[in-house]
Amino acid sequence: MANRQVPSEGVLLGRARVPGSEHPRVITVRGEDIVDITSKAAPTSRDIAEQADPAAYVASAKGPVIGKLHDLLANSWSGKTDLSAPSLLSPIDLQAVKAAGVTFVVSLLERVIEEQARGDKAKADELRKDILGLVGTDLSQLEPGSPAAMEVKKTLIARGVWSQYLEVGIGPDAEIFTKCQPMASVGYGADVGILPISEWNNPEPEVAMVVNSRGTIVGATLGNDVNLRDVEGRSALLLGKAKDNNASASLGPFIRLFDGTFTIETVKAADIALSVTGEDGFELTGVSNMSQISRSPEAIVGATIGRHHQYPDGLVVYLGTMFAPVKDRGGAGKGFTHKLGDVVSISTPSLGTLSNTVRLATEAAPWTYGSSQLLRDLAKAGLL
Numbered sequence: 164m165a166n167r168q169v170p171s172e173g174v175l176l177g178r179a180r181v182p183g184s185e186h187p188r189v190i191t192v193r194g195e196d197i198v199d200i201t202s203k204a205a206p207t208s209r210d211i212a213e214q215a216d217p218a219a220y221v222a223s224a225k226g227p228v229i230g231k232l233h234d235l236l237a238n239s240w241s242g243k244t245d246l247s248a249p250s251l252l253s254p255i256d257l258q259a260v261k262a263a264g265v266t267f268v269v270s271l272l273e274r275v276i277e278e279q280a281r282g283d284k285a286k287a288d289e290l291r292k293d294i295l296g297l298v299g300t301d302l303s304q305l306e307p308g309s310p311a312a313m314e315v316k317k318t319l320i321a322r323g324v325w326s327q328y329l330e331v332g333i334g335p336d337a338e339i340f341t342k343c344q345p346m347a348s349v350g351y352g353a354d355v356g357i358l359p360i361s362e363w364n365n366p367e368p369e370v371a372m373v374v375n376s377r378g379t380i381v382g383a384t385l386g387n388d389v390n391l392r393d394v395e396g397r398s399a400l401l402l403g404k405a406k407d408n409n410a411s412a413s414l415g416p417f418i419r420l421f422d423g424t425f426t427i428e429t430v431k432a433a434d435i436a437l438s439v440t441g442e443d444g445f446e447l448t449g450v451s452n453m454s455q456i457s458r459s460p461e462a463i464v465g466a467t468i469g470r471h472h473q474y475p476d477g478l479v480v481y482l483g484t485m486f487a488p489v490k491d492r493g494g495a496g497k498g499f500t501h502k503l504g505d506v507v508s509i510s511t512p513s514l515g516t517l518s519n520t521v522r523l524a525t526e527a528a529p530w531t532y533g534s535s536q537l538l539r540d541l542a543k544a545g546l547l
Contacts, residue, residue: 168236168416169515173425174218175417178208178252181229186540187252191221192417195232200224206546209257209476212375218420239352241520241528253350254384254418257534259478260348261467262388264331264338266483268305268457271332275324293318307457308335327399337458337466340402342388342481343412346537347530351517355389356410356524363393363500367484368437368451368509370430372460373418375477378468382420383430385509385517387413388481410527413519414479425513430460433511437486442504451486
């Protein structure tokens with residue numbers, strides 16, 4: 164497979180808008196072909212996740228070829244879409260969309276150290292030495308909620324640097340929040356939205372776990388957990404306003420389902436690369452190393468779904484990122500924030516590349532096709 168936007172192997176699951184069909188089609192990739200596998204047995208992405216073996220189901224599912232992979236990718240860019248040809252959508256539909264925050268202790272503690280030191284390297288080294296003396300030299304091994312983490316908490320409190328973010332970063336309870344409503348996420352090539360009031364915002368390159376209603380992780384995809392840093396910075400109670408806006412959650416380009424060649428261990432070893440290219444010539448790159456995550460994907464999923472909280476249609480949960488862009492844009496000391504027209508690409512070889520263009524949430528395509536319309540269209544087509 165020549166396209167860099169998708170992995171060269173594995174069982175891939177996605178969704179597409181197809182001319183002549185009132186409802187989205189469930190698709191897979193075979194070679195360079197996109198195959199429509201929508202059926203009465205599994206008319207939605209959610210239904211495939213509920214199969215006993217989703218990867219085996221998709222690998223053996225039959226259906227017509229609706230186009231070539233490179234054509235659908237090219238036709239999926241907002242503003243360039245030919246409505247007479249198929250284009251990609253977010254690969255999920257009825258699943259809840261959740262996200263975990265502050266899951267990388269390494270980057271969290273370094274930010275706290277930098278903030279408290281206020282540019283004084285000696286102070287930063289002293290605080291870092293205190294923390295490393297408690298947990299050793301590898302902060303990625305600090306298990307949230309563990310006795311060692313509680314000792315770090317005591318040290319930070321004694322230094323007057325404790326915060327609610329540190330509580331969820333190294334405390335026993337994970338931060339899990341709703342990123343968007345079912346059917347509201349956008350896919351490859353779509354615009355991603357930021358609020359007009361925001362003057363400090365950034366992409367968050369992440370892996371998202373795809374989980375069925377039984378709590379079983381069945382696959383993974385890439386995600387951009389678009390974040391308004393100034394809005395959340397005013398108050399943690401504004402998290403919903405900072406995170407859940409029109410076109411603020413992107414996923415894709417495909418879900419890669421777990422099989423013999425792709426497992427949870429693949430996800431844990433992945434390096435998630437980020438690139439931002441602006442119309443002003445600005446370029447930003449970075450990497451988030453999943454090996455540095457402090458709460459395992461299984462632990463994050465367990466904190467989200469279980470006896471304490473059920474999801475009858477399953478869920479997708481963003482795992483968080485260790486990458487916080489700090490490269491100056493527009494002058495020394497001004498830090499990073501998006502400009503309209505930025506193209507954001509998030510990639511890793513096992514999952515491909517998710518690319519989107521930054522627009523205002525008020526100018527991105529409005530979300531109009533919800534769960535009720537999907538169910539009505541599927542019923543009209545005889546698929547329910």
